[in-house]
Amino acid sequence: MNQSSVLDQAQIHFDEGSLWVMNIALGLVMFGIALNLTARDFKQLWLAPKPIIAGLISQFIALPLVTFFLVTWFNPPAGVGLGMIMVAACPGGNVSNFITQLAKGNTALSISLTALATAVAVLMTPLNFTLYASLWTPGSSFMQNVSVDVWSMAVLVGLLLGFPLGMGLWMRHSQPTRAKKLAIWINRGALLFFLGLIIAALLQNKAQIEAYSGLLFGYVFIHQGLAMATGYGMSRLFGLGVSNQKTLIIETGIQNSGLGLMLIFTFFNGLGSMALIAAFWGIWHLISGLLMGLIMRNTMNHKV
DSSP states (O other), rough: OOHHHHHTTOOOOOHHHHHHHHHHHHHHHHHHHHHTTOOOHHHHHHOHHHHHHHHHHIIIIIIHHHHHHHHHHHHHHHHHHHHHHHHHHHHTTTTTTHHHHHTTTOHHHHHHHHHHHHHHHHHHHHHHOOOOHSSSSSHHHTTTTTOOHHHHHHHHHHIIIIHHHHHHHHHHHHHHHHHHHHHHHHHHHHHHHHHHHHHHHHTTTTHHHHHHHHHHHHHHHHHHHHHHHHHHHHHHHTTTHHHHHHHHHHEEEHHOOHHHHHHHHHHTTTHHHHHHHHHHHHHHHHHHHHHHHHHHHHHSSOHH
């Protein structure tokens, strides 16, 4: 049995109830982020839009393109490559705001990028995934055997991310005092709950992780490292200062792998190799992100 068949036969234990719980947790995290945003944040970005433009290009144009070249070069099993493309098509992860603050980056830019990238992802995540999956020959052959409707994927992403984001922005505008108080509890509780759910799922799938980590971790390690390098390259290309460079490194290197898992379970029936790539990303980007945050906090302090 070849490597591709072995990986794709891997079964991830994640029932429908857990899927709904993760849906709710994702929505709560996005709602909490939106409660911290004001019109002033967006006004400042509108007046000086270069960092936000660089961040969006880095996440939705550069990273998916770099990922496409990576899977073309390495030519991994179809499910592995599609998992990498799926993760790259997702917006930045929510924990990036905390890591940016740890690294002494531009936290306001990080929060705004997370919010805007989430809104843009409603359209760009399904488009990027279907585009690069169809351009990559092994992925194209695989995709012929499954039915992935771009519109259905966009609707799901919108419900998971766009709707709670919009509700949070509305509440912050209409009830600012209440929103500030609620944000503190939601941001702490929802993120901890979401991380706890992922940890529980990982413990439930301990045997699978032990069996396949040796086959998959190398792909995740290189891919995530290239994602951070992409953020750094784009920040230098746009001539951004050190604080914003840190933010783009983190925002591009910390992906919403939870959303990727949701889409994989919904549209690919939890295909083993795809789900494992997203799951390993979810573990590794937290570890590498925290390490990188501490490194940048202590080394990237000069002004540019």
